[in-house]
Each structure stands twice: as C-alpha cells, then as structure tokens.
Amino acid sequence: MGFCFFNNIALAAQRLRSKWNLKRIAVLDWDAHHGNGTQEFFYPTSEVLFVSLHGDPLLTWPGSGFTHERGRGEGEGFTLNLPLPGGVSDAGYQHVFMEKALPALEAYAPEFLLVSCGFDPHREDPLVPNLSLADESFARMMDESSALAGRHCKDRLVVIFEAVTIRRSSEDWGWR
Numbered sequence: 126m127g128f129c130f131f132n133n134i135a136l137a138a139q140r141l142r143s144k145w146n147l148k149r150i151a152v153l154d155w156d157a158h159h160g161n162g163t164q165e166f167f168y169p170t171s172e173v174l175f176v177s178l179h180g181d182p183l184l185t186w187p188g189s190g191f192t193h194e195r196g197r198g199e200g201e202g203f204t205l206n207l208p209l210p211g212g213v214s215d216a217g218y219q220h221v222f223m224e225k226a227l228p229a230l231e232a233y234a235p236e237f238l239l240v241s242c243g244f245d246p247h248r249e250d251p252l253v254p255n256l257s258l259a260d261e262s263f264a265r266m267m268d269e270s271s272a273l274a275g276r277h278c279k280d281r282l283v284v285i286f287e288a289v290t291i292r293r294s295s296e297d298w299g300w301r
Contacts, residue, residue: 151235156243159190169200174233243287
C-alpha cells in the first residue's frame with residue numbers, strides 16, 4: 126500500500142535471515158508513514174523486531190500502525206508502533222524515540238540493525254504537514270542508531286533511504 130514497488134527493508138531483513146541465518150534483526154522505521162508492508166511481512170516472527178515511529182494513523186496514510194498492532198503468534202510483542210500526534214515537536218518526537226524506541230531495541234539486542242530512514246517527517250516536507258522535525262532530530266536518531274549498532278551488532282547497520290518529496294514544477298525538471 127506504500128509508495129514503493131519493492132520493500133527494500135523487508136527484502137534486506139529476509140536475506141539476512143535466509144543467507145546469514147541471523148535470528149535477531151531489528152528494523153527501525155522513522156518514516157512519517159507507517160511501514161505496513163514491513164509490519165505485515167514480519168508480524169508472525171520473533172526473528173525481526175519492527176519499531177516504527179510515524180504520524181497518527183487517523184491522520185496519516187495508510188491508516189495503520191496503531192499501538193495495539195503488536196504481532197501475532199510467535200511474533201506477539203515484536204512489533205512496536207509508536208504513532209505520534211499531529212504537530213508533535215522535536216522534543217516530543219525525541220522523547221518517544223529515546224524513551225520507547227531505543228529501550229525496546231536495546232532489550233532485543235539485535236545482531237543487525239536496519240533503518241528505514243524517511244525524511245518526510247521533516248518540517249519542510251509538503252506531503253506530511255502534521256510532523257515537523259528539524260535537521261537535528263534526524264542527526265540525533267542516526268547517532269543513537271549508530272551507537273546501538275556498535276553495542277549490539279558489531280557495527281552492522283544498514284540505512285535505507287526512503288522516498289522524499291521535493292516540491293518542483295514541471296518546468297524545473299524540463300518537462301513541457
């Protein structure tokens with residue numbers, strides 16, 4: 126249901142499981158939209174912890190990622206959705222990141238950390254007006270993710286850039 130034809134994070138996590146036999150992979154998603162495809166793919170397994178910070182599902186497409194969505198069967202408790210209210214400040218977003226996302230990742234002690242790095246929660250993104258983070262918030266999340274990978278993953282960290290909206294007119298691209 127997303128903007129992507131292929132779910133690169135899910136493909137990478139699955140490859141780490143099948144080729145390298147890793148049993149504790151963490152996916153941290155700070156894209157403004159809930160990663161419903163990633164969640165669905167790993168919902169029944171404990172081998173992938175999915176932690177998602179995203180806009181309020183009642184206000185932000187695709188309308189999923191509620192806190193009660195926590196996994197199924199063996200995967201119960203290995204999905205952590207952290208929806209954020211519209212207009213959340215940098216301080217509020219960072220509080221949720223530092224007090225909920227990071228402790229869950231630390232407790233899981235992943236062998237590999239994958240980050241769905243979306244910049245659409247940025248204050249200048251025109252498609253998601255209900256989140257407005259500054260550059261410094263992204264820098265801090267990246268610093269904390271790198272440090273976590275150093276502590277638990279032998280520095281094994283892959284950051285996959287998610288789509289970004291750039292406001293351009295057809296003339297800016299040379300289209301007629």
